[in-house]
Every structure is written in structure tokens, then in C-alpha cells.
Amino acid sequence: MTADHTTxxxxxxxSIRDGAFGHATGLVCRECGxxxxxGPHYVCTDCFGPLEIKYDFPAVTREQIxxxxxxxxxxxxxxxxxxxIEASPNLEPGFTRxxxxxxxxxxxxxAKLWVxxxxxxxxxxxxxxxxxxxxxxxxxxxxxxxxCPSTGNLANAVAAAGARAGIKTVVxxxxxxxxxKKVNSAIYTENLVAVDGNYDDVNKLASEIAGxxxxxxxxxxxxxxxxxxxxxxxxxxxxxxxxxxxPDQIVIPVASGSQLTKxxxxxxxxxxxxxxxxxxxxxxxxxxxxxxxxSEAFREGWDVVRPQRPDTIAxxxxxxxxxxxxxxxxxCRETGGAVADISxxxxxxxxxxxxxxxxxxxxxxxxxxxxxxxKLVETGQLDPELETVVINTGHGLKTLDAxxxxxGPVATIAPTYDAFVAAxxx
Numbered sequence: 302m303t304a305d306h307t308t309x310x311x312x313x314x315x316s317i318r319d320g321a322f323g324h325a326t327g328l329v330c331r332e333c334g335x336x337x338x339x340g341p342h343y344v345c346t347d348c349f350g351p352l353e354i355k356y357d358f359p360a361v362t363r364e365q366i367x368x369x370x371x372x373x374x375x376x377x378x379x380x381x382x383x384x385x386i387e388a389s390p391n392l393e394p395g396f397t398r399x400x401x402x403x404x405x406x407x408x409x410x411x412a413k414l415w416v417x418x419x420x421x422x423x424x425x426x427x428x429x430x431x432x433x434x435x436x437x438x439x440x441x442x443x444x445x446x447x448x449c450p451s452t453g454n455l456a457n458a459v460a461a462a463g464a465r466a467g468i469k470t471v472v473x474x475x476x477x478x479x480x481x482k483k484v485n486s487a488i489y490t491e492n493l494v495a496v497d498g499n500y501d502d503v504n505k506l507a508s509e510i511a512g513x514x515x516x517x518x519x520x521x522x523x524x525x526x527x528x529x530x531x532x533x534x535x536x537x538x539x540x541x542x543x544x545x546x547x548p549d550q551i552v553i554p555v556a557s558g559s560q561l562t563k564x565x566x567x568x569x570x571x572x573x574x575x576x577x578x579x580x581x582x583x584x585x586x587x588x589x590x591x592x593x594x595x596s597e598a599f600r601e602g603w604d605v606v607r608p609q610r611p612d613t614i615a616x617x618x619x620x621x622x623x624x625x626x627x628x629x630x631x632x633c634r635e636t637g638g639a640v641a642d643i644s645x646x647x648x649x650x651x652x653x654x655x656x657x658x659x660x661x662x663x664x665x666x667x668x669x670x671x672x673x674x675x676k677l678v679e680t681g682q683l684d685p686e687l688e689t690v691v692i693n694t695g696h697g698l699k700t701l702d703a704x705x706x707x708x709g710p711v712a713t714i715a716p717t718y719d720a721f722v723a724a725x726x727x
Contacts, residue, residue: 321441325381328526329355341442343525352526354381361574363545371396373430373534379570381527382437390466391436394422394429395534399542404658409678413688417539418661424461426454426695431531432462432520438527439518446471446517450507452500452617453482454695459520460489473503479616481699499611501621532560536567539690540577547582549687552674554666554694555586555595556618558625565632586629586640587673589615593642595626614645614703615665639682643672652697652704662697
């Protein structure tokens with residue numbers, strides 16, 4: 302079967318080996334539908350719209366997938382990677398746990414709630430998924446440098462994956478990034494570059510470098526179509542871990558918006574391939590108020606997303622001009638979902654709430670998602686009787702400063718039983 306579009310035969314450069322991109326047959330524009338050959342391209346030559354991967358999928362069965370490795374490569378037939386991808390050194394991310402969150406569900410008044418916990422990936426965020434697909438593309442294109450602009454988690458993942466693959470990495474971050482994320486990148490690469498500016502400034506610089514330097518694979522710039530496909534594996538795993546069925550509702554953090562659009566795409570692909578039964582799935586997006594251009598557009602009923610200058614503790618979501626923002630709007634509206642935002646204080650409260658109900662320490666992006674989940678229930682936008690999944694994208698050890706003033710010792714006592722009793726803890 303062919304996904305998304307039904308025209309254009311396989312087309313690749315002579316320098317690309319057969320099967321280098323699996324069942325991908327080309328690139329297709331999300332706006333005008335024009336196609337072009339597989340290559341390190343991300344903008345349509347006809348209308349300058351964003352490009353996506355076009356496939357001709359084979360028949361795939363649940364049994365074939367289940368027999369695969371316990372990582373994202375169990376879905377390699379549905380990704381732009383070669384059949385021998387397991388032979389290439391990579392971080393082997395994915396197949397993270399899906400936990401039934403009974404305590405949090407009871408706290409929020411939900412009938413059934415699951416947390417897809419991607420904090421257990423190799424560099425403790427979902428970015429390992431997308432980077433693995435981007436690394437495969439960079440390797441097949443013969444790139445000499447593996448690079449990215451990042452708000453932190455992506456820099457961690459690129460630096461680690463490049464180290465594992467033995468390719469030079471250069472990662473660019475805003476200079477005001479959280480210290481743990483800086484350290485988590487610098488430990489893997491000697492080429493961590495801090496840029497005075499916000500993420501949008503860093504991304505602009507990366508785009509300029511990608512246009513001038515040969516052989517540089519910027520994962521979320523010139524190999525973005527391949528990179529973005531890695532997010533589909535979140536949706537594949539959720540469906541498989543639910544017993545090959547789709548949830549009723551899902552809440553997803555929104556930075557560029559790519560993760561939300563690709564999870565939605567993964568659900569549609571599973572239906573088209575006959576791997577799950579079709580059903581309505583309401584999709585919700587979560588943003589922090591200090592950088593909430595998509596939420597603002599949804600609330601105001603706009604058909605455009607107006608850029609904002611980020612000012613939030615949720616730095617991993619602080620993309621003021623989200624590339625996929627307009628597509629997030631479309632999906633949330635079409636599925637009966639919504640996009641909402643919460644304050645930084647509510648983000649902090651969301652981090653603590655998830656930790657103290659389910660024993661999961663999330664970073665500020667996860668705090669945003671949990672806080673928005675709570676808000677959606679309280680405002681009646683999310684149906685508490687429907688089965689709901691919420692995605693935790695990263696580990697809280699990366700953003701300790703966000704909650705360091707909220708938590709700490711309940712008391713400091715002398716090492717005596719009398720002091721313990723006097724503290725009133727028992």
C-alpha cells in the first residue's frame with residue numbers, strides 16, 4: 302500500500318545504495334503534493350512547503366513486528382531505514398514502558414489513564430527516537446558531520462548517537478540552557494556551541510550553516526523529513542502495548558509540533574495497514590503559557606500561528622515559531638481535541654504531581670503535559686470517562702532547577718528518637 306500519496310515511482314540518487322531508505326520511495330510536499338527524489342532536502346522546490354517521506358509499504362503483520370528487537374527497529378518496515386539497520390552502531394532507543402497511572406487517574410478523576418514514559422531512553426528523552434532515524438539518513442548520505450540546533454534534549458541525543466556511531470558531532474544550543482542539559486551534551490562531544498539567543502535564533506544559524514557547508518547533516522534541518530519519522534514509533538508502541546488498539550484520547554507536548562503530527566500519522570498508518578481497528582482518537586496539545594503560539598491560535602480561532610518570544614521554564618518546549626504549528630491546529634480541531642497552555646507555576650506543580658502519584662520524575666515538558674491534562678479535565682475539554690494516554694518525553698534530572706525550591710527535607714533533626722518524635726513525622 303502507499304501512504305499519504307499514490308503517485309511517483311521510487312527515485313533515488315545513483316550514489317545511494319539500494320534499500321538505503323527501506324520502503325521510502327521519495328519525498329512529497331505537505332502543501333502542494335509535489336514529489337522529488339530522496340536526498341538531504343526539506344523544502345519543496347515548487348512551493349517551499351515542508352517535505353515528508355513517501356512510502357510504498359509492504360504487507361506487515363503484528364507477528365512480524367512482535368518478533369523484532371525490543372526497540373524502534375521492530376518497526377523498521379515502516380521507517381526510512383535499511384533492513385540491516387541493526388548492524389549499524391546506534392543507541393537502539395524505544396519500546397519504553399507504558400504504565401497504567403491509577404493513582405494519578407484517581408487524583409484527576411479519570412477512569413483510565415496511561416503514561417508513555419520516554420524518560421527511560423538512552424539519553425533520557427524521546428529525542429533518541431528521532432535522532433536514530435536521522436543518523437541512519439546521515440550515514441546513507443555519506444555525511445561527515447552530524448549536527449543540530451537544540452533546546453537541550455536533542456543536543457544530548459545527537460552528541461551521544463554520534464559518539465556511538467563514530468561520526469563528528471557539533472551541537473548548537475541557546476547559551477541560557479539549563480546546566481544539566483549542557484553537561485549531558487558536552488560529556489559526549491567536544492563540539493558543544495552555545496549561542497547568545499533563543500532557540501529560533503539558534504535554528505536560523507543552523508539553517509545558514511547547512512546551506513553553506515557541504516556534508517553537514519543537521520538532523521532537524523536538512524534531514525528533517527527522515528528525523529521526524531522517528532516520532533511515529535511512539536504511536537506504534539502505544540498501540541502495540543495497549544494490545545493492538547488505539548486510545549480514546551492522547552495528550553502530547555508541543556514544541557515544533559512534529560511529535561504530535563507524527564503520532565497522529567502513526568495511528569492512521571496502523572489503521573491503513575490493518576494492524577489496528579479504526580476509531581476516533583481525540584488529540585490534545587500542551588504548551589507552557591510563556592511560549593504558547595499554537596495554544597493561542599487554537600483559543601482565538603486563528604488559522605495561522607503567530608510567533609512568540611519564549612519566556613518559560615519549559616525550555617524544551619520554547620520554540621516561538623513552531624514549524625508544524627499549523628498542522629497541530631488542524632489535527633486537534635479535526636479530531637475533537639484542543640491545544641491548551643499553563644503557567645510556569647502549574648508546570649512545576651505538574652512535575653511534583655506526577656512524581657508523587659506515579660513515581661515518575663519528569664522534566665518541565667512533562668510537567669507541562671501533566672498540568673495541561675489536569676486543566677483539560679477541569680475545563681471539561683477532555684472526557685474523564687474515556688481511556689487517555691499522556692506522553693512523558695524526558696527525565697526530571699535534566700531540569701532540577703525548576704523544582705529545587707519546591708521540594709526538600711521536611712525537617713532537619715538531631716540523630717535521636719526524641720527529635721524524630723518532636724518533629725511530628727510519625
